[in-house]
Amino acid sequence: MNALSLADGFWEVYIKNAIAEVEGIEVVLDKASNCKDYYLIFDKEMPYKKAFQLSDNKKIKYVIYKSRREGYEIRTVIDSCKFKDEIVLSKDINDSKKITGINELTYVDNHGKLCCTETLDSAIQLVKYNENKIKV
Numbered sequence: 748m749n750a751l752s753l754a755d756g757f758w759e760v761y762i763k764n765a766i767a768e769v770e771g772i773e774v775v776l777d778k779a780s781n782c783k784d785y786y787l788i789f790d791k792e793m794p795y796k797k798a799f800q801l802s803d804n805k806k807i808k809y810v811i812y813k814s815r816r817e818g819y820e821i822r823t824v825i826d827s828c829k830f831k832d833e834i835v836l837s838k839d840i841n842d843s844k845k846i847t848g849i850n851e852l853t854y855v856d857n858h859g860k861l862c863c864t865e866t867l868d869s870a871i872q873l874v875k876y877n878e879n880k881i882k883v
Contacts, residue, residue, distance in 0.1 A: 767794075768794045768797070771793045771794040771795075771798070772794060772797055772798040772801070774793060775787070775789075775793050775794070775795050775798035775799070775802075776798050776801060776802055779798065779799070779802045779804045779807055780802070780803065780804060782804055782807055784807075785806055785807055785808045785809065785874070785878060786807065786808065786809040786810065786811055786821075786871070786874050787807055787809070787810050787811070788810075788811045788812070788867065788871075789810065789811070789812040789813070790812070790813055791812055791813055792812050792813075792814075792815065792820075793810070793812060795810050795822075795824060796824070799824050799825075807824060808823060808824060808825055808828040808878075809821055809822065809823055809824060809828070809874050809877075810822050810824055811867065811870045811871065811874070813867075814863060817865075818851075818853055818863050818864055818865045818866070819863065819864050819865075819866065819867055819869075819870040820861060820862075820863050820870075821861070821862045821863070821864065821870050821873060821874060822860060822861050823859070823860045823861075829858075829859030829860060830855065830859045830860075830862055830873075830877055831859075831876075831877055832859070833846050834846050834847055834852075834855050834862075835855055835856075835857060835858075835859040837855075840852065840853065840854065840855065843855050847872075847873060847876050848876075849864065849869050849872055849873055849876065850869075851864045851865035851866050851868075851869035852864055852869065852873065853865060
């Protein structure tokens with residue numbers, strides 16, 4: 748009986764996650780189809796990976812969303828896109844802040860696929876920096 752109860756709970760969670768993923772994909776696809784920029788902004792984490800495989804908008808390179816912890820996460824969505832080596836390979840976050848001029852930068856992943864900032868404005872500024880749209 749315990750095993751059946753455990754299995755039932757597992758399938759319930761699995762089905763809820765599958766439904767949420769499908770709904771999330773619809774939200775991402777809708778937003779991507781109306782996007783004129785190279786990044787999308789969400790108020791929470793979304794299942795964007797499958798959605799971008801289905802999307803016609805191939806110019807989007809980044810997703811920005813409110814982190815579950817604090818601040819904002821910026822993730823690259825295409826394999827060929829990474830954050831600049833000058834910030835990824837710097838010795839610590841303070842060097843990355845100096846290089847970019849973004850004091851709200853809080854994390855740079857060593858694979859160049861994820862960065863975190865304190866504010867949405869600084870997240871957008873980091874994306875623009877990475878795309879050479881602004882100079883510091």
